[in-house]
Amino acid sequence: GPGLVPDPGVLEEADQEMVQRTESALERVGASLEACRFREALQGAMALAHEANRYLDAKAPWRQVREDMGAAARTLSTALYAISGLKTMTYSFLPFSAQRLHELLGLSGSVEEAGWTIQAPQPDISMPTPQPLFKKLDLSEVQEQASRLGGSNAAGSS
Numbered sequence: 153g154p155g156l157v158p159d160p161g162v163l164e165e166a167d168q169e170m171v172q173r174t175e176s177a178l179e180r181v182g183a184s185l186e187a188c189r190f191r192e193a194l195q196g197a198m199a200l201a202h203e204a205n206r207y208l209d210a211k212a213p214w215r216q217v218r219e220d221m222g223a224a225a226r227t228l229s230t231a232l233y234a235i236s237g238l239k240t241m242t243y244s245f246l247p248f249s250a251q252r253l254h255e256l257l258g259l260s261g262s263v264e265e266a267g268w269t270i271q272a273p274q275p276d277i278s279m280p281t282p283q284p285l286f287k288k289l290d291l292s293e294v295q296e297q298a299s300r301l302g303g304s305n306a307a308g309s310s
Contacts, residue, residue: 158228159275159276160275170203171230173200174234177200177241178240193241200237200238201238204231229273229275232257233272235257236257236273240263240266250263257271258273259271
C-alpha cells in the first residue's frame with residue numbers, strides 16, 4: 153500500500169550535510185544549465201545521486217528501522233529531500249521520469265509549476281506504491297542497439 157513520509161524530527165550532522173549537498177548541487181546544476189553546459193549539469197545531478205546512494209548505504213535504514221525508528225525516519229526523510237532535488241535537476245533531461253518521481257513523492261501539480269526548487273516532502277503525506285522508473289539495462293541489449301546504429305562506434309568493436 154501507500155507509504156507515509158516520515159517526520160524526521162531534528163536532523164543529525166550527516167543528515168544536514170546531505171541536505172546541504174543537495175542544495176549546493178541544485179545551485180551548481182542550475183548555473184550549468186543557464187550556461188548551456190548540459191553535460192556538466194547532468195554530471196552534477198549524477199554526482200548527487202551517487203552521494204545519496206552512499207548516504208543510504210552508510211545509514212542503512214533497513215537496519216535502523218529495527219533499532220531506532222527516529223534514525224530511520226531522519227534517514228528516509230533526508231533521502232526523499234535529495235530525491236526531490238534530483239527530480240528538479242533532471243527535469244530538463246528526463247521530463248517524464250522527473251514528473252513520475254514528483255508524483256511518487258506525493259507532490260501535486262507539475263515539476264515545471266514547482267520551479268527550480270527543492271520541495272521537501274511533507275511529513276505524513278501519503279506516497280503511492282513506488283514503481284521502478286527505469287528498466288534495468290542488459291549489456292547485451294545495449295550492444296545490440298549500438299551495433300544496429302551501425303558503424304565503427306558500435307560497443308564491443310575496436
